[in-house]
Amino acid sequence: KQEVTQIPAALSVPEGENLVLNCSFTDSAIYNLQWFRQDPGKGLTSLLLIQSSQREQTSGRLNASLDKSSGRSTLYIAASQPGDSATYLCAVRGGGGANNLFFGTGTRLTVIP
Amino acid sequence: DVKVTQSSRYLVKRTGEKVFLECVQDMDHENMFWYRQDPGLGLRLIYFSYDVKMKEKGDIPEGYSVSREKKERFSLILESASTNQTSMYLCASTTGVLGNTIYFGEGSWLTVV
Numbered sequence: 501k502q503e504v505t506q507i508p509a510a511l512s513v514p515e516g517e518n519l520v521l522n523c524s525f526t527d528s529a530i531y532n533l534q535w536f537r538q539d540p541g542k543g544l545t546s547l548l549l550i551q552s553s554q555r556e557q558t559s560g561r562l563n564a565s566l567d568k569s570s571g572r573s574t575l576y577i578a579a580s581q582p583g584d585s586a587t588y589l590c591a592v593r594g595g596g597g598a599n600n601l602f603f604g605t606g607t608r609l610t611v612i613p
Numbered sequence: 614d615v616k617v618t619q620s621s622r623y624l625v626k627r628t629g630e631k632v633f634l635e636c637v638q639d640m641d642h643e644n645m646f647w648y649r650q651d652p653g654l655g656l657r658l659i660y661f662s663y664d665v666k667m668k669e670k671g672d673i674p675e676g677y678s679v680s681r682e683k684k685e686r687f688s689l690i691l692e693s694a695s696t697n698q699t700s701m702y703l704c705a706s707t708t709g710v711l712g713n714t715i716y717f718g719e720g721s722w723l724t725v726v
Contacts, residue, residue, distance in 0.1 A: 599661040
């Protein structure tokens with residue numbers, strides 16, 4: 501069964517720093533990978549979706565990369581801001597049914613003003 | 614923008630009560646999901662529906678049932694609530710195309726006392 505790991509579980513950085521969040525998965529036969537943001541007590545907000553045939557996706561200050569063969573994805577956040585403080589989760593979709601979706605447990609990011 | 618609406622944000626119920634959690638999406642999505650999210654355990658799939666009146670069990674269906682009488686609405690039912698069902702419940706939806714984004718609602722916090 502696919503296992504998705506996000507390390508570290510928590511990260512604190514000063515405002516303005518560039519940072520990288522990591523996501524690794526055990527089975528490289530994925531359909532796509534999605535990054536989410538979750539604010540405390542709220543649902544998940546989709547940030548970026550990378551198809552298995554793509555290497556990266558960008559949205560504003562966010563850039564997500566995918567290396568399927570090594571089972572890794574990174575989410576790069578440029579010029580971090582206190583408003584970026586949240587938990588970031590990645591999820592990989594396998595090629596089976598629509599319910600074949602596996603989540604990491606997230607990295608809790610704190611950006612210190 | 615896609616909107617997934619969970620009608621109840623915070624509920625407190627007594628042990629043994631029947632609980633209904635409602636979820637509505639406005640983008641004609643075929644697939645809908647119910648997850649629960651607990652600290653340290655991440656998101657776990659309870660039930661999944663790929664069409665009206667169709668459902669599949671997820672990883673933790675025990676103690677839950679679901680109903681999908683209309684395409685836009687997916688209900689989670691706790692037949693007899695127990696304290697170990699205290700959790701954050703998240704509804705999600707996506708199209709029938711595997712490569713598309715999955716969208717989440719704001720979540721429902723359920724406390725069973």
